[in-house]
Amino acid sequence: MVLDLTMSMAILALMGALATIAGCLEDLESDVGSQSNPNSQVQLAPQMNFLHRIYNKAISGEPISNGLSAVTGGIVATVLLDAKFFPLIAIVIGAFVAAVIYGIFATTSYAGRVASQTRFKQPLYMDIMRYTTPSIIAHNFIVAFCLVAIAYIQYTLLGYPFTIPFLALIWGISVGAIGSSVGDVHYGGEREFQNREFGCGLNTALSGRIVRRAESGLRNSIDNVWFCAKFGGPATGIGLGLTVFFSSWPTTIWGYTWAAIGVGIAIVAVFVVLNRLIEYQVKNAYGPYKEEKNEKEAVAVAHTH
């Protein structure tokens, strides 16, 4: 379908908005279950005698798990569209099926991982299972809905030559990769080791010694989402939103021409320079990693033994 410029800009804006929501919710969803990066410390904690009440959602890395839910949603939506369902309803049902299947994978990984830590006496808390899993499903529903919607827009309105499941899978992998690289950073060190000095770096001796008590009562995964919703989630959303916007903007304005490719390369070049500048700024502001005094002593002791 060929659209005029105003309409294609409107569609681009809609896709950017959907991607921003998807990115934000994806990061928060991964934090509900402490997936990906923060998961290693949650997994390690019982071994260090730090039993906890945090959901251990190990559905592989975020790109793969989100690819799973997106491709499932894409397939179900394709089947329903083929059966002449109204597109919005097809996408909603597709996202719902995907989110429920995702939730099933989440329950098995929490139960399975805890049951494999018997020797450390880590109990399996069923109340955590009951009220965290619906939260995971709800977050993932929105992610899958946004991604399948983007895939539908690309396939139907923009005339991409790829199928809806294919586009949804690619967006699922992208949102997972961006959530893993942008958002995760703002949960691991700050939340699990918030009783240490900010930015102190994770000493090996601290591995698994995570914070298990909240402002009031015992900490659970919902507390972590609340924390991540302040910065990690929105940052991820902006990350994915910009990715979608800047990757589609040149072709929307210039069409599928060499000019669009040139603009795309220029955008990449500008971002490379900007990233480099930020890196310089951070290095100048904080300098190299400083070893603490007692840390040096600990290393010295370790060497003498």
Add this chain to the structure above:
Amino acid sequence: MSDIKEISPNNLALFGIIGGLVGIYVSPLFPPYTPTLGALGAICAVIWSAEAVRRVAKYGLGTGVPSIGQIAMGMGIVAAMFGLAIVTAFPGATMAGPVVALITASVIGFIIGWFAQNVIKMKIPVMIRCMTEIAAAGSLVIIGFSVAVAGNFEFSNIIAMVFDNGVMLAVFWVGAMAMLHPFNACLGPDERQKRLLYLAGSTGAITMAIMGIAAIMTLGTSGVITLILGIILWLIFYKKFWDEVYKDSAAVVGTGLIPKTEA
């Protein structure tokens, strides 16, 4: 845990190969009732591959488990498509397709395993054997689930009904999750084979249900059978998995404080 009786890898390999091939070969016979058997055969292969992933990933491949599943499907899909496509060049040899795919996958898996062991020097004793098994199982998973959606294993038919509409991506991705998730979800020092195999059945059945939904679009009635059977199988395996979780866990509690430890 040597005191716990485990099913031997050889038996599981036989179960996967025979179950997978029988399912694939029987599936085109009596449509619309038999295509669902392709998915059942694929579940046999999923259970086999989960055990193979378990053995190779036990050597401390924590983050490598998802990669193993993906490489399995990567090797599997290349071999499966090669096997099904090459036999079209020989008239009358269509029936040999899945077997050729299985053998090709084993060869690719063997070569990649050999490289990992001797060139990258990963020093994992079971590497070559497990890579071979994983690749072979991957090809059976791909063909089995494709057959459940396409109705038979003719190459042109699979292209039209599984590739062109994008169902292959679900076969690939959800199938890979079905293979890698059981070990990934049960990772830990007290991991048990029985629980892992039930979980493999559960993830395989979820994949079967999704294939059933896709097959409603391509085959109609047959898809409904696959979907319903997939859901029933999932309920059974999921319940069995939870029974094992209750048996294996240190404690399953409704709620409660953190038990006192030395830390």
